[in-house]
Amino acid sequence: LSANAITAVHLSRLGEEWVFWASEEFGFITPSDSVSTGSNIMPQKKNPDPMELVRGKSGKVIGGLVTLLTVCKGLPHAYNRDLQEDEEPVFDNVRAILGMLEVSAEFAMNITFNLERIQKSLPAGFPGATTLADYLV
Numbered sequence: 267l268s269a270n271a272i273t274a275v276h277l278s279r280l281g282e283e284w285v286f287w288a289s290e291e292f293g294f295i296t297p298s299d300s301v302s303t304g305s306n307i308m309p310q311k312k313n314p315d316p317m318e319l320v321r322g323k324s325g326k327v328i329g330g331l332v333t334l335l336t337v338c339k340g341l342p343h344a345y346n347r348d349l350q351e352d353e354e355p356v357f358d359n360v361r362a363i364l365g366m367l368e369v370s371a372e373f374a375m376n377i378t379f380n381l382e383r384i385q386k387s388l389p390a391g392f393p394g395a396t397t398l399a400d401y402l403v
Contacts, residue, residue: 267355270363271331277366278324281317284373288314293383298376316369327362330355 287294288302302312333355337348393401 267331267334267359270359271328273363274324274327274366277370278321280370281321284317284377285314285321288312288377292387293380294387295377295379297373298378301373301376314373316373320366320369323362323366327359327366330359330362 284295286292288297297312297314299312301314301316303315304311305313334352337351341348
Protein backbone atom coordinates (compact mmCIF):
# COMPACT_ATOMS: atom_id res chain seq x y z
CA LEU A 267 0.00 0.00 0.00
CA SER A 268 2.87 2.34 0.73
CA ALA A 269 4.44 1.74 -2.68
CA ASN A 270 1.03 2.22 -4.31
CA ALA A 271 0.46 5.48 -2.43
CA ILE A 272 3.85 6.83 -3.50
CA THR A 273 3.17 5.77 -7.10
CA ALA A 274 -0.25 7.43 -6.95
CA VAL A 275 1.28 10.69 -5.72
CA HIS A 276 3.74 10.70 -8.62
CA LEU A 277 1.04 9.85 -11.15
CA SER A 278 -1.11 12.62 -9.70
CA ARG A 279 1.75 15.09 -10.07
CA LEU A 280 2.31 13.98 -13.65
CA GLY A 281 -1.41 14.33 -14.28
CA GLU A 282 -1.36 17.85 -12.87
CA GLU A 283 1.50 18.84 -15.18
CA TRP A 284 -0.22 17.42 -18.22
CA VAL A 285 -3.52 19.11 -17.35
CA PHE A 286 -1.66 22.43 -17.13
CA TRP A 287 0.32 21.74 -20.29
CA ALA A 288 -2.88 20.97 -22.22
CA SER A 289 -4.56 24.20 -21.08
CA GLU A 290 -5.04 27.17 -23.37
CA GLU A 291 -2.57 29.19 -21.29
CA PHE A 292 0.28 26.74 -21.87
CA GLY A 293 -0.64 24.73 -24.97
CA PHE A 294 2.48 22.57 -24.63
CA ILE A 295 0.64 19.33 -25.43
CA THR A 296 -2.40 18.33 -27.44
CA PRO A 297 -4.09 15.09 -26.46
CA SER A 298 -5.54 13.03 -29.30
CA ASP A 299 -9.29 12.56 -29.58
CA SER A 300 -8.96 9.05 -28.14
CA VAL A 301 -7.80 10.41 -24.76
CA SER A 302 -9.69 13.69 -24.53
CA THR A 303 -13.20 15.07 -24.58
CA GLY A 304 -14.74 18.27 -25.83
CA SER A 305 -17.59 20.14 -24.24
CA ASN A 306 -21.07 21.17 -25.36
CA ILE A 307 -20.03 24.80 -25.53
CA MET A 308 -16.59 24.25 -27.06
CA PRO A 309 -16.49 20.92 -28.94
CA GLN A 310 -13.09 21.76 -30.45
CA LYS A 311 -11.51 21.94 -26.98
CA LYS A 312 -9.57 18.85 -25.90
CA ASN A 313 -9.94 18.25 -22.18
CA PRO A 314 -7.36 15.86 -20.67
CA ASP A 315 -10.03 14.06 -18.66
CA PRO A 316 -8.07 10.82 -18.09
CA MET A 317 -5.31 12.66 -16.26
CA GLU A 318 -7.85 14.59 -14.19
CA LEU A 319 -9.30 11.24 -13.14
CA VAL A 320 -5.82 9.92 -12.28
CA ARG A 321 -5.31 13.01 -10.14
CA GLY A 322 -8.57 12.39 -8.33
CA LYS A 323 -8.06 8.65 -7.87
CA SER A 324 -4.81 9.23 -5.96
CA GLY A 325 -6.77 10.25 -2.86
CA LYS A 326 -8.41 6.83 -2.67
CA VAL A 327 -5.05 5.06 -2.92
CA ILE A 328 -3.46 7.26 -0.25
CA GLY A 329 -6.57 6.75 1.90
CA GLY A 330 -6.14 2.96 1.67
CA LEU A 331 -2.67 3.27 3.15
CA VAL A 332 -3.98 5.49 5.95
CA THR A 333 -6.76 2.96 6.61
CA LEU A 334 -4.33 0.09 7.11
CA LEU A 335 -1.87 2.17 9.12
CA THR A 336 -4.73 3.11 11.43
CA VAL A 337 -5.67 -0.55 11.86
CA CYS A 338 -2.05 -1.45 12.65
CA LYS A 339 -1.30 1.40 15.05
CA GLY A 340 -2.81 -0.28 18.08
CA LEU A 341 -1.84 -3.88 17.44
CA PRO A 342 0.65 -5.89 19.44
CA HIS A 343 3.39 -7.69 17.50
CA ALA A 344 1.32 -10.75 16.73
CA TYR A 345 -1.57 -11.59 14.43
CA ASN A 346 -4.94 -10.28 15.48
CA ARG A 347 -8.31 -10.41 13.80
CA ASP A 348 -8.01 -6.67 13.16
CA LEU A 349 -5.70 -7.50 10.27
CA GLN A 350 -8.61 -9.00 8.35
CA GLU A 351 -9.31 -5.37 7.51
CA ASP A 352 -6.26 -5.32 5.22
CA GLU A 353 -7.91 -7.07 2.29
CA GLU A 354 -10.30 -4.36 1.13
CA PRO A 355 -7.74 -1.53 0.91
CA VAL A 356 -5.10 -3.83 -0.61
CA PHE A 357 -7.33 -5.22 -3.35
CA ASP A 358 -9.00 -1.84 -4.03
CA ASN A 359 -5.63 -0.13 -4.27
CA VAL A 360 -4.12 -2.72 -6.58
CA ARG A 361 -7.08 -2.31 -8.95
CA ALA A 362 -6.88 1.47 -8.71
CA ILE A 363 -3.13 1.75 -9.26
CA LEU A 364 -3.21 -0.66 -12.22
CA GLY A 365 -5.96 1.45 -13.77
CA MET A 366 -4.05 4.66 -13.10
CA LEU A 367 -0.90 3.24 -14.69
CA GLU A 368 -2.83 2.01 -17.72
CA VAL A 369 -4.61 5.34 -18.23
CA SER A 370 -1.40 7.34 -17.78
CA ALA A 371 0.50 5.17 -20.26
CA GLU A 372 -2.33 5.40 -22.81
CA PHE A 373 -2.46 9.17 -22.40
CA ALA A 374 1.31 9.48 -22.79
CA MET A 375 1.19 7.54 -26.05
CA ASN A 376 -1.56 9.76 -27.43
CA ILE A 377 -0.29 13.29 -26.98
CA THR A 378 1.68 15.54 -29.25
CA PHE A 379 4.08 18.13 -27.96
CA ASN A 380 3.86 21.63 -29.38
CA LEU A 381 7.61 22.18 -29.59
CA GLU A 382 7.28 25.66 -31.09
CA ARG A 383 5.13 26.85 -28.21
CA ILE A 384 7.44 25.19 -25.65
CA GLN A 385 10.52 26.84 -27.18
CA LYS A 386 8.82 30.25 -27.25
CA SER A 387 8.18 29.99 -23.52
CA LEU A 388 11.78 29.14 -22.63
CA PRO A 389 13.41 32.55 -23.14
CA ALA A 390 10.78 34.20 -20.98
CA GLY A 391 13.32 33.90 -18.18
CA PHE A 392 12.16 32.84 -14.79
CA PRO A 393 14.40 33.54 -11.81
CA GLY A 394 16.40 30.63 -10.44
CA ALA A 395 16.28 29.66 -6.78
CA THR A 396 19.51 31.50 -5.98
CA THR A 397 18.37 34.69 -7.72
CA LEU A 398 15.05 34.54 -5.90
CA ALA A 399 16.78 33.96 -2.53
CA ASP A 400 19.11 36.93 -3.13
CA TYR A 401 16.12 39.09 -4.01
CA LEU A 402 14.25 38.06 -0.86
CA VAL A 403 17.29 38.74 1.35
